[in-house]
Amino acid sequence: MKKILVMGGAGYIGSHTVKHLAQEGYPCVVADNLVYGHREAVPESVPFEKADLAVPSSLDALFAKYDFEAVVHFAAYTYVGESVTDPQKYYQNNVAGTLNLLAAMKKRGVNKIVFSSTCATYGEPQYTPMDEKHPQNPINPYGRSKLMIEQIFADYARAYGLRYAALRYFNAAGAAADGSIGESHNPETHLIPLVLQAIKGERDCIKIFGDDYPTPDGTCLRDYIHVEDLATAHRLALEKLDRFSGCMNLGTGVKTSVKDIIAAAEKVTGKKCPVRLAPRRAGDPAELYAAAHGPAETVLGWKPQYMQIEDIIATAWKWEQNKRY
Ligand code: UDP
Numbered sequence: 001m002k003k004i005l006v007m008g009g010a011g012y013i014g015s016h017t018v019k020h021l022a023q024e025g026y027p028c029v030v031a032d033n034l035v036y037g038h039r040e041a042v043p044e045s046v047p048f049e050k051a052d053l054a055v056p057s058s059l060d061a062l063f064a065k066y067d068f069e070a071v072v073h074f075a076a077y078t079y080v081g082e083s084v085t086d087p088q089k090y091y092q093n094n095v096a097g098t099l100n101l102l103a104a105m106k107k108r109g110v111n112k113i114v115f116s117s118t119c120a121t122y123g124e125p126q127y128t129p130m131d132e133k134h135p136q137n138p139i140n141p142y143g144r145s146k147l148m149i150e151q152i153f154a155d156y157a158r159a160y161g162l163r164y165a166a167l168r169y170f171n172a173a174g175a176a177a178d179g180s181i182g183e184s185h186n187p188e189t190h191l192i193p194l195v196l197q198a199i200k201g202e203r204d205c206i207k208i209f210g211d212d213y214p215t216p217d218g219t220c221l222r223d224y225i226h227v228e229d230l231a232t233a234h235r236l237a238l239e240k241l242d243r244f245s246g247c248m249n250l251g252t253g254v255k256t257s258v259k260d261i262i263a264a265a266e267k268v269t270g271k272k273c274p275v276r277l278a279p280r281r282a283g284d285p286a287e288l289y290a291a292a293h294g295p296a297e298t299v300l301g302w303k304p305q306y307m308q309i310e311d312i313i314a315t316a317w318k319w320e321q322n323k324r325y
Pocket of ligand 1: 191192194207208210220221222258
């Protein structure tokens with residue numbers, strides 16, 4: 001049986017997708033360079049290969065060893081701030097690395113790919129909720145690198161018949177419900193793990209980046225989508241690639257403020273979160289959330305299971321208390 005190659009399958013969203021695909025009976029191979037990924041996040045039963053997008057020979061070796069049906073591609077650098085100070089790193093790894101991957105696929109006649117894109121490809125929102133027709137004007141090299149890859153896919157689709165699904169995530173959050181895998185970034189910059197670590201006493205406090213936004217409580221609104229719901233969407237996209245090729249949003253359409261997150265985390269943990277007000281973070285729009293009932297629902301038949309922020313945070317808390325890596 002042909003296999004699914006999961007590039008970057010040892011990372012946060014990649015590892016949850018591998019777990020889901022394996023549970024659904026898909027034979028996977030994980031490839032990761034382990035720069036940010038965790039070997040422990042990949043199940044023992046799934047073959048693991050150390051490969052690097054920057055090294056075409058490592059990709060050729062991978063495609064020679066296995067017979068792949070399709071690729072699910074998560075391998076990317078994702079720190080927005082770092083992308084501003086070191087754009088070379090982001091364009092080289094994310095864009096040039098994806099070109100190497102596409103070349104290896106093309107050589108072997110593999111023409112299906114599901115890709116981690118991002119709502120950061122839209123840039124400053126011109127309207128909310130955001131649908132797929134929203135203009136794409138990313139405001140940092142990270143978002144631009146992801147948009148460039150979407151555009152490359154469209155060209156490869158026309159020229160070589162590539163079938164692709166570029167999934168534009170809103171804010172990925174939470175951890176596996178069984179507590180086996182979860183989020184572990186170094187450095188950590190995301191709100192929910194930082195709030196939980198402040199509650200645990202591992203950090204002095206959580207800094208609220210601005211409370212003077214034009215939102216009901218003055219803090220930024222985001223659309224938090226559970227990582228297991230993202231995993232399901234990748235599997236559905238893989239299954240539908242014969243019928244669908246293009247880009248789509250993955251969000252819940254529910255808007256949650258920074259203060260809502262802190263309150264929900266306090267409720268879930270039963271503990272107080274030490275909070276400090278800090279200046280706005282550059283590049284943070286007041287609100288970013290997806291239009292509900294978009295193509296993810298109508299084309300893929302996807303429906304997020306985690307619609308309550310407390311339920312999302314409860315899985316993150318379970319992981320945070322018993323992290324394996
Ligand atoms: N945020 C915050 N304090 C932090 C980290 C994040 O107030 O220490 C806010 C940030 O300004 C944004 C929201 O939390 O409005 C989500 O930020 P995160 O970095 O988790 O995701 P992003 O929306 O940047 O992808």
